Amino acid sequence: MRSWLLRGVLLLLLWNGLTVSVLAVDQAQLQSINQSWSQSAHALADVNCSSCHQNKSTKQVLKRPNHESCQSCHKAQVDTFLLGKHGIRLLEGQTALTPALAHLPMQAAAHDKQMNCNACHDVHSVKTLPASVDSCLTCHKDTHSLNYKNSRHGQLLQEEGALPRPSTVSTTCATCHLPRQTSASGTVTVNHNNTFTLLPRDRMVKEVCMNCHGMEFAYNSIFDDDLVESNFARPPTLSMDTLKMVRALEQQRSGNSKSE
Numbered sequence: 001m002r003s004w005l006l007r008g009v010l011l012l013l014l015w016n017g018l019t020v021s022v023l024a025v026d027q028a029q030l031q032s033i034n035q036s037w038s039q040s041a042h043a044l045a046d047v048n049c050s051s052c053h054q055n056k057s058t059k060q061v062l063k064r065p066n067h068e069s070c071q072s073c074h075k076a077q078v079d080t081f082l083l084g085k086h087g088i089r090l091l092e093g094q095t096a097l098t099p100a101l102a103h104l105p106m107q108a109a110a111h112d113k114q115m116n117c118n119a120c121h122d123v124h125s126v127k128t129l130p131a132s133v134d135s136c137l138t139c140h141k142d143t144h145s146l147n148y149k150n151s152r153h154g155q156l157l158q159e160e161g162a163l164p165r166p167s168t169v170s171t172t173c174a175t176c177h178l179p180r181q182t183s184a185s186g187t188v189t190v191n192h193n194n195t196f197t198l199l200p201r202d203r204m205v206k207e208v209c210m211n212c213h214g215m216e217f218a219y220n221s222i223f224d225d226d227l228v229e230s231n232f233a234r235p236p237t238l239s240m241d242t243l244k245m246v247r248a249l250e251q252q253r254s255g256n257s258k259s260e
């Protein structure tokens with residue numbers, strides 16, 4: 001622990017010259033940034049101030065790095081982010097998405113908050129738990145979003161108080177909207193395309209719900225608009241006809257397979 005602290009202090013000293021002239025921030029802000037960073041997964045992995053704040057080829061110091069500074073190490077996250085509604089404007093070379101541009105209800109205080117990696121992640125602490133619910137609610141204010149904390153999923157997260165990976169209990173906004181996916185090579189990454197599981201709607205059933213619920217329970221929940229609006233605050237009451245058909249078919253099949 002001591003050596004991390006020492007390293008932090010050394011970096012801070014090294015960076016003082018630069019920050020005073022280029023970043024132009026006060027000592028108190030610098031101290032607090034350094035403290036967040038020194039306890040982060042980045043510090044443990046030797047990802048330092050200059051890893052993000054310095055352009056690799058020009059060596060120029062960047063005051064406010066953007067998503068491109070993350071790209072060399074987190075390509076999958078950056079690439080998927082740029083494909084969803086959150087990131088597509090940046091991919092198309094437009095200004096960042098802000099709540100001011102939205103059709104959905106948004107928090108007034110976040111009107112001009114720009115969508116980028118740091119909209120959800122405190123880029124210096126990079127803790128993932130605050131990114132999973134609290135960050136979303138700094139901008140989103142529709143009924144579905146506001147109902148999450150009173151849902152069974154929300155209560156269970158609060159009881160658990162952590163994001164163990166993978167979890168069979170915790171279901172955050174991100175579990176449904178930024179699902180974890182396993183690549184062919186077996187690495188698990190968070191798919192940052194926030195529109196991926198929305199269309200078609202039953203994609204979420206397969207990608208997300210069925211990790212924890214049965215197919216029927218999941219379908220009957222996700223096609224019930226009131227239940228979605230309540231953020232799944234009660235068991236499903238819908239009973240889909242197509243499911244009865246699927247079940248009948250399955251029974252028929254298993255009946256046949258008994259003789260094999």
Ligand code: HEC
Nearest residue numbers: 015023025033034037047048049052063064065066118123
């Ligand atoms: C993982 C990448 C990353 C690392 C590591 C990192 N930063 Fe940052 N830093 C950023 C990003 C991105 C921003 C811009 C955030 C924003 O736009 O709000 C930023 C913003 C800042 C700012 C604020 C600039 C302003 O105008 O408010 C300061 C100061 C700063 N960083 C200093 C540091 C110091 C010192 C370190 C090392 C202890 C460090 N950063 C490590 C990515 C990083």
Ligand code: HEC
Nearest residue numbers: 041042045047051052069070073074117121123126127128
């Ligand atoms: C030089 C490589 C490098 C750069 C640049 C970098 N990271 Fe990381 N990042 C890592 C490593 C290594 C880890 C820890 C191992 C892991 O969890 O994959 C990590 C972990 C993370 C985590 C997970 C933390 C946790 O507690 O699980 C987040 C979130 C993250 N980085 C965000 C960012 C963002 C946002 C940027 C750009 C502003 C960025 N990183 C830039 C290498 C980098």
Ligand code: HEC
Nearest residue numbers: 067070074077078081116117120128131132174175189190
């Ligand atoms: C809409 C909010 C949001 C935005 C924007 C966002 N993230 Fe994330 N990110 C999350 C959440 C939430 C998690 C943790 C999800 C989980 O573990 O279930 C996460 C996890 C991660 C992780 C660690 C897990 C993994 O995939 O290995 C990395 C690295 C990461 N994000 C990088 C980035 C980068 C780089 C950007 C910008 C291109 C970015 N994030 C933008 C919300 C966001």
Ligand code: HEC
Nearest residue numbers: 098099102103104113114115119132135136139173177194
């Ligand atoms: C900086 C503010 C901001 C943050 C933080 C943020 N969002 Fe968004 N999000 C938006 C805006 C703006 C839109 C576009 C809404 C519109 O066009 O009406 C959007 C769109 C969405 C959509 C697509 C809605 C649709 O109908 O297409 C989903 C899903 C979503 N966000 C989920 C999340 C989740 C989950 C988080 C947290 C992990 C999050 N957002 C964090 C601002 C934000």
Ligand code: HEC
Nearest residue numbers: 136140142144145148153171172173176198201222228232
């Ligand atoms: C258990 C899964 C689940 C959880 C948890 C969840 N959502 Fe959703 N979300 C959905 C589904 C399903 C839809 C509806 C998709 C559709 O209409 O096609 C949706 C729709 C949305 C939309 C679009 C709303 C609209 O009116 O078009 C936004 C924005 C959103 N969610 C944000 C959030 C935020 C923020 C949280 C956490 C505070 C959250 N969601 C938690 C499953 C979930």
Ligand code: HEC
Nearest residue numbers: 152167168169170171208209212221222232233234235236
């Ligand atoms: C990580 C596991 C996990 C995921 C993923 C998950 N859930 Fe759940 N869900 C739970 C747990 C645990 C409960 C509580 C069960 C209990 O209380 O017996 C629950 C409860 C529910 C309830 C009942 C709420 C109540 O008040 O009784 C509904 C409806 C629901 N989930 C729908 C969904 C839908 C739809 C999805 C996918 C969009 C989903 N869940 C994804 C774990 C999960």
